[in-house]
Amino acid sequence: MITVGQEAPAFSLPASNGETISLDSLRGKNVVLYFYPKDMTPGCTTEACDFRDYHPEFEKLDTVVLGVSPDDLKSHDKFIAKHDLPFVLLADTEHKVAEDYGVWTLKKMYGKEYMGIERSTFLIDKEGKIAKVWPKVKVAEHVQEVLQYIKEHLG
Template sequence: MSLLNQKAPDFTLENEKGEQVSLSDFKGKQVVLYFYPKDMTPGCTTEACDFRDAYEDFSSLNAVILGVSMDDANKHTKFIEKHGLPFSLLVDANHEVAAKYGVWVLKKMYGREYMGIERSTFLINEEGVIVAEWRKVKVKNHIAAVLSQLKGE
């Protein structure tokens, strides 16, 4: 299910501070919307820290980073504080937004099947259109690929 060149599905989710955050709040900015399975796990921590380390580069390109998982606001706050993350993490407790973006999928691990978030990133332009998407993301070199896309390279 590709969403490329389509209007990004709008949403309103709670952030780590309990505030309501809507995609439409960021009209006029580029949005890097990334979905990840779980706070404090190795791959998710590496991805979040890679985004943190490149945060100034994203900001200089008029881009906002938003992370989304099913973890609650308290877990997000601990994750942000532990790793010094300078961007918001949003709570998608009922995986409604993940489903809208097609990243709530059947996963298989160690022979068992379960539903979960597939690590994915969407680049949304100033008009709210998805101009790039990365699905089944491998964390290594991912942030560099997103930055290159933002720079038009």
């Protein structure tokens, strides 16, 4: 279980901007690392569009927003284009980073069990430590809550 104050698990993943992004390369900035189940689904679209709409405020607070899902880069490209997302999406196709952050879990839908992403957000401070964890995120007003926390504690 990831806890506040611990070193954030390192990662290096292919990104929608054509680069490979690692946590180490983001030292000196706050990082909102949000895990979501799937591109183009209703809840994930709402969450991504909320992060899009508040993106300038995150930038003013020296905070990078990164979305992570098991989708591949081709899927991410379509998602970004359709919703004009101004931030990078990371492709965790092997769900290794999701496992490292404890969000690759057993889920149930329509009586079937399967492994998938539990929607969760991690705020990583400029030193690479976990500043706040939002497990089992409910999409409504989540992005505003993250933004408010950064303003009050890391701004």
